[in-house]
Amino acid sequence: MNKTRTSIVDIAHAAGVSKSTVSLVLQGSPLVNEKTREKVNALIGDLGYVYNRGAANLRQSKSKIIGIVVNDLTNSFFAELAVGMDMMVQSAGYVQFLAHSGESVDRQREVISSMRENGIAGLILSPARGTEASDIKPLADSGIPVVLVVRNVPGAKVSTLLSDNYVGAKAAIRHLISLGHSRIAFMGGFVDTAVFGERLRGYRDALAEANIPLNEKFVIHSAPSRAGGVAAVERMMVFAERPTSALCLNDAVAFGVCDGLRSSNIEPGKGFGIIGFDDVIEAKTAVPALTTVSVDPQGMGQRAAQLVLKQINAGQTDPESIVTSVRLVVRQSCGAPVKQLEELA
Amino acid sequence: MNKTRTSIVDIAHAAGVSKSTVSLVLQGSPLVNEKTREKVNALIGDLGYVYNRGAANLRQSKSKIIGIVVNDLTNSFFAELAVGMDMMVQSAGYVQFLAHSGESVDRQREVISSMRENGIAGLILSPARGTEASDIKPLADSGIPVVLVVRNVPGAKVSTLLSDNYVGAKAAIRHLISLGHSRIAFMGGFVDTAVFGERLRGYRDALAEANIPLNEKFVIHSAPSRAGGVAAVERMMVFAERPTSALCLNDAVAFGVCDGLRSSNIEPGKGFGIIGFDDVIEAKTAVPALTTVSVDPQGMGQRAAQLVLKQINAGQTDPESIVTSVRLVVRQSCGAPVKQLEELA
DNA sequence: CTTCTAATTTGGAACGTTCCAAAAAACAAG
DNA sequence: CTTGTTTTTTGGAACGTTCCAAATTAGAAG
The missing domain is CATH 1.10.260.40 (lambda repressor-like DNA-binding domains)
Known part of the structure; x- marks a missing residue:
């Protein structure tokens, strides 16, 4: 008024x-x-x-705003990641521009440039597929700290916070082998992402370690979503010699695989061992409870926020690369005989 | 540099x-x-x-920022809602402060006041449980358009965008009755929310309409989450006379109910009919595919954003209350004999 | 070459804050 | 009552824009 x-x-x-x-x-x-x-x-x-914080910012030429861009908020892994960041950011007295790129690099570019005009103090980016170093360069060059989270961008000279995909995948496969499986599939994901590459490498190395020959057909690509999991199972069902278990790119795919198996009257966890990746909240309550490699998305979000806040306060520091450790959480879906916990470094 | x-x-x-x-x-x-x-x-x-948009805003004393506060981003219904808003907001040339209140009114208060200091042009609020009119009043009084979405706040004189919970619930129950069910439960939700109240009223009225006496025990409260659904089923299993089907407060609860039934060796959709509410993306791909009342969260988010943008451009207008229509999507989980679609006004 | 009009450009004030050097006030000691 | 010291307060410039009234330039017409 x-x-x-x-x-x-x-x-x-x-x-x-x-x-x-x-x-x-x-x-x-x-x-x-x-x-x-x-x-x-x-x-x-x-x-x-x-x-009027805007006026203050103008005078001091600094801001209390942190930009966060997430590739897919409807994926609960990223939603939790965002929530973790939110907590940290707010309690440090900052506010956030939180945007959703929907895996579109164009969208992401627009959003980042708009954030730039609005004067962000730092940026946390969970990059869309296909993001290039040049998309981040101008920001980083102008002295605004950038933290890449979950996915790396080749050639970008900024800080990163990634989970230990290789070790996690390796541990999962070792576990399946220890349960007696030898026909193990790797399901979900597109070949052009770093996350996929690292997890696949873990899968390969663990098999090699146990002298199990790699069957290329058992690496079944699909969208990294629930629907993709269903599709992967459909693809698998036509094989003459079928896998008896699978490591999935992420929990969403794993849930989809459960759905797909049920459609074919195979009981997940009994007739077929499944391991996911991420440990989203539903993993614990699902039936069967999902064995998965826990990444702690919320904690990861918090750490990412801490990192960017640290860099903002420190003025300009050198890029830092953090790999967060990961642990296998054994529940029912892998068909483990007993409930047990295996910790990793 | x-x-x-x-x-x-x-x-x-x-x-x-x-x-x-x-x-x-x-x-x-x-x-x-x-x-x-x-x-x-x-x-x-x-x-x-x-x-430097900040400087421009200062001069013109207006801003291109819209505040969005969501009670729970980890719930995919709200995540999709947020994505819908995001799309609309960005394409109108605005940016958004998107925050997560985690159902805490204190948090919500802080966040709103911080947004206010940062000069938002409008606010879209999906209020935390227990939000009072006084939490919004100062903002609204200062002439900033506020749109309440999904949940209403009693006494608040601002615009609202709500889904037709009453009609949706009624349609769901009618459908279950038409399938021959008469022992129908209502599962999930806390009694102090308006959403719960409206859906419950639809449940009651539909039963009354069919002269089915209401069994108070069949209204089973629980957290409105997947875990809450599991808990509700556990509670139900001890009944002497058990329901044969249930309308769930939302899809998350419905998925939990599926999980819970499986734990008790009841096959969801076969031994027990389940209907959810919201129609989140996973509803379609889950096994069994979830029969649910579709609310189109993404579309609702878009409409909410449109509404607030309209009010911003129009200067100050009177509060507007919109009820968005809703339709029952029949899939497998209700045990319907044939796949059919029923439309509602 | 004037004069008139239309097209283009331009200083400065303003937005609401912070910062700085300096002024004013309060107090202490001689 | 001075003088010195400490505490408290204060104008104005500055931040990067927009806006306005006014100035300048260009073009047309006489």
Whole structure:
């Protein structure tokens, strides 16, 4: 309703002091007299003053905004990641521009440039598939800290926070082997992503380690989604010699694989061992409970936020690469005889 | 790296014109000569100038930022809602502060006030449980359009966009009755939310309509989550006379109910009919595919964004209340003999 | 070459804050 | 009552834009 919002000079005038004094009060400076501080604070409440952070940012040429771009919010792994970041960011007194790129690099570019115009202090990016170093370069060059999370971008000279995909996949396969499986599939994912490559490498090496020959047909590509899992099973069913278990690219695929098996009257966890990757919240409550490589997305989000906040505060520091450890959580879907926990470094 | 980012006066100087002219170019004004426009645009590219929207906002005392607060991003219904909003907001040339309240009113209050300091043009709020009208009042009073989505807040004099929970629930129960069920449960949800109340009312009325007496025990409260669905089934299993089907508060609960039934060796869709509410993406691909009341969260998000954008552009308008229609999507989980589609107004 | 009009450009004030150097006030000591 | 010291307060410039009224330039007509 108010034509013009009340500003610092309005309350200064009302309190009979200068705007500088009010500013000092706002910043909690110890320089002001206790009496004036109280008077000013009272007026602030009465007049319904709201601080204009934009103006402050302009003057100080810095901001309290962190940009976050996530490739797919509807995937609960990334949603949890976002929630973790949110927690950290808010409690550090920052706010976030949180955007969803929907795996579109164009969209992502637009969003990043819009964030740039709005003056972000740092950016956390879970890049869309096909993101190139040049998409991030201008931002990074202008001195804004950038943290890449979950997926790496080849050639980008910025900080990264990735999970240990190789070790996780290897541990999962070892576990399946220890349960007596030898025909083990790898399901889901597109070949052009780094995550897929690393997990596949873990799969291969673990098989090699156990002298199990690799059957290329057992690497079944599909969309990294629930629907993709269903599709992968359909593809598998026509094989003459079928796998008896599978490591899935992620939990979404694993759930899809369960769905697909049921459609073919195979009971997941009994007739076929399944291991996922990520450990989203539903993994625990699903039936059968999903054996999976836990990545702790929420914790990862928090760490990413911490990292970017650290870099903002430190001015400019060198890019840092963190690999977060990962652990296999054994539940029912792999058909393990007993419930047991295996920890990894 | 640059000590100070290049501003409008830098390019003005380089181009040998005044800052006003550059500003005109930036705004795409038809007043500037084609030659100067080109020269300026070239320099903008060369010098790596980035527009400072904050400064512009300060001058014009308006902003291109929309605040969005969602109670639970890890619930895929709300995640999709957020994605829908995101699409609309971005394509209107706005950016969004998207925050997650985690069902905490305190958190929500903090977040809203922080958004206010940062100068949002409008707010879309999917309120945390227990939100009161007073939490929104100051914002609305200061003339910032607020749209409440999914959940209403009693006493708040702002626009709302809600789905037709009553009609949807009624349709679902009618369908179960038409399949021959008479012992129908209502599962999931806490009694203090409006959504729960409306859906429950639809359940009651549909039963009354068919002269089926209401068994209070068949209304089984639980958390509105997958885990809550599992819990509800456990509670149900001890009944002497058990329901043969259930309407669930939402899809998450419905999936949990499926999980719970399987644990008790009941095949969802065969031994027990299940209907969800929301129609999240996984509903279609799950096994059995979930019969559910489709709310189209993404579309709802888009409409909410449109509404708030409309109000921003229109200056101040009266609060508007929209109820979005809803339709029953019949799939496998209700045990329907044939696949059929029933449309509602 | 004037004069008139249309097209283009331009200084400065303003937006709401912070920062700085300096002024004013309060207090202490001589 | 000085003088010195400490505490508190204060104008104005600055941040990067937009807006306005006014100035300048270009073009047309006489």
